[in-house]
Amino acid sequence: MDAATLSRDLTVDAESIAEAMEYYDSRGWTDGLPVVPVTESSLAAFLAVTDRDPEEVLFRIPHLNRSMTVRLAAINAALAGCKPEYFPVVIAAWEAIAKEPHPHRGIWQSTTGTAPFLVVNGPIRGEIDLNSQGNIYGSGFRANATIGRAIRLGCINVFGLHPHSLDQATQGNPSKYSACIGENEEQSPWAPFHVDNGFDASDSVVTAYVIRSVMHIEARHTMDPVQLVEDFADSIRRTGALIHEYTSALLVLVPEHADLFADAGWSKDDVRNAVFERVVRSRAELAAAGKDAVSHKTRWRLPSDHPDSMPDAASESDTPDTVRLMSHPTSVQIMVAGANNAGVSSVVEVFTLNPPRAIPYSSVKIGSAA
Amino acid sequence: MVRELLLDPTGMSEDSADATLSARTASLRGLTIGLLDNTKPNSTDLLQAIGDELQRTYGAAGTRMYTKDYFGTPAKDELREQIVAEVDVLITGVGDCGSCSAATVADGIQFERAGIPTVAITSDSFYASGRAMAQVQGFPGFDFYAVQHPFASLDADEVRERAMNALPEVLRILGVEG
Numbered sequence: 034m035d036a037a038t039l040s041r042d043l044t045v046d047a048e049s050i051a052e053a054m055e056y057y058d059s060r061g062w063t064d065g066l067p068v069v070p071v072t073e074s075s076l077a078a079f080l081a082v083t084d085r086d087p088e089e090v091l092f093r094i095p096h097l098n099r100s101m102t103v104r105l106a107a108i109n110a111a112l113a114g115c116k117p118e119y120f121p122v123v124i125a126a127w128e129a130i131a132k133e134p135h136p137h138r139g140i141w142q143s144t145t146g147t148a149p150f151l152v153v154n155g156p157i158r159g160e161i162d163l164n165s166q167g168n169i170y171g172s173g174f175r176a177n178a179t180i181g182r183a184i185r186l187g188c189i190n191v192f193g194l195h196p197h198s199l200d201q202a203t204q205g206n207p208s209k210y211s212a213c214i215g216e217n218e219e220q221s222p223w224a225p226f227h228v229d230n231g232f233d234a235s236d237s238v239v240t241a242y243v244i245r246s247v248m249h250i251e252a253r254h255t256m257d258p259v260q261l262v263e264d265f266a267d268s269i270r271r272t273g274a275l276i277h278e279y280t281s282a283l284l285v286l287v288p289e290h291a292d293l294f295a296d297a298g299w300s301k302d303d304v305r306n307a308v309f310e311r312v313v314r315s316r317a318e319l320a321a322a323g324k325d326a327v328s329h330k331t332r333w334r335l336p337s338d339h340p341d342s343m344p345d346a347a348s349e350s351d352t353p354d355t356v357r358l359m360s361h362p363t364s365v366q367i368m369v370a371g372a373n374n375a376g377v378s379s380v381v382e383v384f385t386l387n388p389p390r391a392i393p394y395s396s397v398k399i400g401s402a403a
Numbered sequence: 404m405v406r407e408l409l410l411d412p413t414g415m416s417e418d419s420a421d422a423t424l425s426a427r428t429a430s431l432r433g434l435t436i437g438l439l440d441n442t443k444p445n446s447t448d449l450l451q452a453i454g455d456e457l458q459r460t461y462g463a464a465g466t467r468m469y470t471k472d473y474f475g476t477p478a479k480d481e482l483r484e485q486i487v488a489e490v491d492v493l494i495t496g497v498g499d500c501g502s503c504s505a506a507t508v509a510d511g512i513q514f515e516r517a518g519i520p521t522v523a524i525t526s527d528s529f530y531a532s533g534r535a536m537a538q539v540q541g542f543p544g545f546d547f548y549a550v551q552h553p554f555a556s557l558d559a560d561e562v563r564e565r566a567m568n569a570l571p572e573v574l575r576i577l578g579v580e581g
Contacts (some may be wrong), residue, residue, distance in 0.1 A: 053409060062412050072407035096476045096509050097539050099414075108412045139475045139502040142532065190412040198535035201501025330442050341444070 062112070062190050064182065064210060071111040078117040079107035083124060091127035094137050097199075099192050101127055106183070109190055113182035114175065119161055122176075122239055123183045125399040126151050126213075129241035130184070132395035135384065140243060141194050145276070146202035147384045149184050150244040150283075151213040152368060154227035155237030157399055158215040165215030167372035169285075170208075170247060170379075181211030206246055214370050220288035221369035222295035229301070230396055237399040242283060245274070245382040252290065253376035258297040261290060262304060266311035268380055269365075270358050272322040275334050277387035278345050279357075281364040282380050283394075284308070288373040301367045309362040316347075316354040325356075332387040360389035420541030425518045427578030428491075432462035437490030437519070441474040441507060444555040445562050446497045449524070452566035453494055453573060461579065475502035477509040487517045492577055496524030499554050504529030505536035508547055512540045522576045524569070528552035548572045 053070040057063050080087055080103070087104035094100075103124065110123045130136050130149055140147055153163055164174035172178060194200040202209075218225040227238035252264045265284060274280045284304070286294075294304050319325040324334040326342035335342055347356040359365065364385070371378070383393045428434070436457050438450040447468070454466035469486055471478050478486070486493060493514050498504030504525040511523030525533045527549035537545040550565050557565065 056409060071410045071412070073410065074405070074407060076410060096506060097536075098541075099539060102414070105412065105414045108410050112412050138473070139506065142505050143475070143501040145501075186412065191414055193413075193415075193535060193539040195535065198531045199505060199539065201504070201529060201532045330444070 057112070061195060062186075064185055064189060066210075068112040068186070069114045071108050075111055076104075076107055079111055079115075079120045080104070082117050082120050085124065091124060092131040092137070094139065094192055096139060097192055101187055101191050105191050106187060109187040110179070110183040112190075113186050114179040115183055116161070116175070116179075119176055119180050119183075121399050122153060122157060122161070122163075122180050122237075125239040125397040125401070126180065126184055126241060127187070129239050129395045129397040132397070133241055133243055134390070135243050135386065140384070141188055141192070142199055142201055144201055144203045145245070145384065146205040146209075147243045147245055148206050148208035148212055149181075149188075150208055150242040150381060151181060151184070152226065152240040152242070152283075153180075153213065153215045153237070154218065154225050154232075154240070155399070156235060157237035158218075163213070163215045165217040165370050166220065167374075169214045169370050170212075177213045177215070178211050181208075181213035185209060185211060206244075208244060208247065212244070214285070216368050217288060217370045217373075220373050222288075222291050223301050223367075223369070226366075226368045227396065232396070232398060238396050239399060240394050240396040242381065242394045243384045244283075245384050248380045248382065250378045250380060251376075252378065256293060258294050258299055258304075259307075261293060262307040263311060265378075265380060266308050269308065269382075270312045270314055272314065272319065272324050274382055275324055275358065277332050277334065277385065277389070278327060278347075279360045279364065279385050279387075279389045280312070281359065281366075281383040281385045281389070281393040282308075283366045283368065283383055285368055285370050285379045285381060287371040287376065287378050288369060289376050290378045291369045293376075302362075304367055305362050305365040308365045309359050312359045312365075313355050313357050316356060319356055361391045363391050364389065364393060366394065415539075421516060422542045422544060423516075425515045425520050427520055429578070429580050430462065431457055431492065431577070431579055433464050434491035435489065436463045436466045437486050437493040438466055438468045439478065439486065439493060439495035439510065440468060440470045441496060441498065441503055442471060443474055443497050443499050443503060445557055448559060448562045449497060449550070449554075449566050449569075450494055452563050453569060456566065456570060457573075461574070474500070475506055477506050477513060483510075483513060483517065487514070487519055490519065493519050493521040494524065494573065495521065496548075497550060497554060498523070498525035498529055498533060499552070501529065501532055504532040508533040508536040508545065509540055511547055512537065512542045512545055515542075515545075520577050522573045523547040525549050526552040526554045546576050548576065 498507030
């Protein structure tokens, strides 16, 4: 519809709209919120923005014998309320998710309750008005809200991951509704995330994480980079984050915090290494929480007096009483997002099983060929 | 106004279903019982106790234990082919988590389709997950056994008691006349 049409008052058949909503809801084809009705003609606009074959498989969960095709991705994107021009982002998001190790092994059936979490870089952010500045995790921006939701609806509808049935998340987390943020490249003192990863600044890139939670770091109190890095590390090294031996984190720095580090001469690697060095606990602190050893069979953390326990990796190191809770410096990832109005950043806790991965995310360029 | 059909976002209807159980035998006499352990706590003991009882009381020839390398997904093709070649019936479990309960039911369905009468065992708190897996596998009526939760934290005597409680259902699913 053109601007002139949209500016006029609109009349609709509310009963017919409600009927379509009830139809989708009655079949369980929603996340609980109303969805946008999709027909072949509305779907055609989505398939027209890509030259990918509608039957091409973007992501498959082999043990469910289910596949996300381009066509099904488009139907669910339309259902989620995406505009057709968002669809290339959704395609790249599914491809990034396909590169992640846990989703195709069934992690979204798991009690752990993780969520897909998408980060978008590059010029596409401006083209589709994808928010990266202010209230990044909150609502209010159609591109962010519906691109993340397109993934969730695809999980529910195509892979049958309905809560209480195939999705056995004990609590889940709010990001499951939708989690898609842009990097605030324009207010970052550093190179954008995708450029660090070998893409051109002019490329648009989607990065997928599998996450457990988003924690806020209230830090408007200091101009000292060492104090600030300690504030982050203290939150990341909480024992409740640990399933297996290690944890991983994405630091989503607001421009003010990024500038504080950069003005002190710190690169992203300096921040990364400083956090990595501080994410340690004493053996006694882990023992107090009953997480000072690991299971023989599953490698989950448990108390050292448990019959299935064996020593963790740190026990065999030169400093057995100082336990590193991150396996690699790259277990700390860093990006910039949020408003440039306060020192309130966040730590996204990235789901980390055993063995830990050095690089805890997967990126795909938007619009790349199959 | 153009009226059009609303589209199905699942793609489910395009898949073929196969809800046929393997052929049953009336007796376990002389048969080899496969036990497929998914590595979850107490699974080995429960499966062995059931297998031993099938041998002692129902005349099975013996048991063979196999172990999955990851509890969250069904057994790999090579392991499944080996088991199909080496046993006559199979007991597998215990699916006591979100992904492993569904994987256990998927195993059960795949072994049935490969011709092996199979009892898949989940914990009863994950019964719904097992049912949902049977649905996506195109075998909505697939019958499996749900052991009482909690299971992972039981001691040896309690595991044995659960095995004895399971027995009538195991025999029923296998189609054996007790």
